[in-house]
Amino acid sequence: MRMISRGSLGEVYSAVDSSGRSLAIKRLRPILIYDREEREKLSREAKILRHLSGHYFPQWIGGDTECEEPYLVMEWLEGQPISTLFPSAQKQNFDQAFLKFADSFVDALKILQNIPSPEPGPVGLIHADINPKNILVGTDGGVRIFDFSHARWVREGEQSLGGTRGYMGLDQMAHGKLHLGTDLFAMGLILAEILQGSPIISGKNLFSIFLQLKELDPHQVAQQVTHKQSYQEILHYLLDLSPLGVRERLNEVENRIKDLVEK
Numbered sequence: 001m002r003m004i005s006r007g008s009l010g011e012v013y014s015a016v017d018s019s020g021r022s023l024a025i026k027r028l029r030p031i032l033i034y035d036r037e038e039r040e041k042l043s044r045e046a047k048i049l050r051h052l053s054g055h056y057f058p059q060w061i062g063g064d065t066e067c068e069e070p071y072l073v074m075e076w077l078e079g080q081p082i083s084t085l086f087p088s089a090q091k092q093n094f095d096q097a098f099l100k101f102a103d104s105f106v107d108a109l110k111i112l113q114n115i116p117s118p119e120p121g122p123v124g125l126i127h128a129d130i131n132p133k134n135i136l137v138g139t140d141g142g143v144r145i146f147d148f149s150h151a152r153w154v155r156e157g158e159q160s161l162g163g164t165r166g167y168m169g170l171d172q173m174a175h176g177k178l179h180l181g182t183d184l185f186a187m188g189l190i191l192a193e194i195l196q197g198s199p200i201i202s203g204k205n206l207f208s209i210f211l212q213l214k215e216l217d218p219h220q221v222a223q224q225v226t227h228k229q230s231y232q233e234i235l236h237y238l239l240d241l242s243p244l245g246v247r248e249r250l251n252e253v254e255n256r257i258k259d260l261v262e263k
Contacts, residue, residue, distance in 0.1 A: 022076035056108040079136025104142030122153035130186035131164040166201040179243035188238030195225040
C-alpha cells in the first residue's frame with residue numbers, strides 16, 4: 001500500500017487485494033480522526049458511495065467509519081487526465097473523442113441526479129466539486145468521476161462550504177449555495193477548457209477569480225473557445241447558472257450531442 005495523494009483533510013492510498021484487484025483506500029489525516037465534523041463527512045461519503053453504480057464511478061468495496069481510524073475502500077479507477085483530450089494532444093478525430101466524453105459526462109450527471117435520497121426532501125444528488133483533479137478519461141473515452149467528499153443529496157437553496165476555485169459558480173463561491181445546476185456549470189467549464197486547451201477561470205487569487213466569475217458571460221465563453229455553433233449552444237446550456245430547469249437543460253444537451261454523433 002502506498003500513498004498517492006494527501007490533502008488538508010484526507011489521505012488516499014493505492015493497494016491490491018488478494019485477487020489482484022486494484023483498490024483506493026481513503027482515510028482521514030491522523031490529526032483529524034477525532035474531529036466529529038470530518039468523521040461525519042467521511043460517513044456521508046461512504047453512504048453515497050454505496051448508492052453509486054456503473055463504470056463512471058468507483059465501486060464501493062467496504063470500510064469502517066465508526067472505528068478509531070475511519071477509512072473507505074473503493075475500486076481504483078483507471079484513466080488519463082482531461083489534458084489528453086486537448087486539441088493539441090489528439091492524434092485521432094478530436095470531435096469524435098470530445099463528443100464521446102461529453103455524452104458520457106451527461107449520462108453520469110443524470111445518473112447522479114436520479115439516485116433517490118434515503119430521506120425525503122432532497123431533489124437530487126450532486127458531486128459539488130467537479131474539477132480536473134476529480135475526473136479522468138477512461139480507457140473507453142468516457143468520463144470517470146471520483147472523490148465524493150463534497151457530494152450530497154441537495155435541497156434547493158442549500159448552503160455548504162467546499163468546492164474548487166475556478167470550477168464553482170458565483171453563488172457557490174460567494175454564498176455556498178448548491179443546486180442541481182452546480183454540477184452542470186462545472187461540466188460546462190470542463191468542456192470549455194478541453195476546447196480551449198487551458199482553464200477558463202485562471203485568476204491568481206480569490207478576488208481575481210471572483211471577478212472573472214462575476215463577469216462571466218456564457219455566450220462570450222462559448223464564442224471564445226470554439227467557432228462551432230453546435231458546441232457553443234451546448235456550452236450555453238451548461239453555463240447557465242439558473243437553478244431552474246436544470247434537468248430540462250441537461251436533456252437538451254444530451255439531445256444536441258446525440259444529434260452531432262449521428263451526423
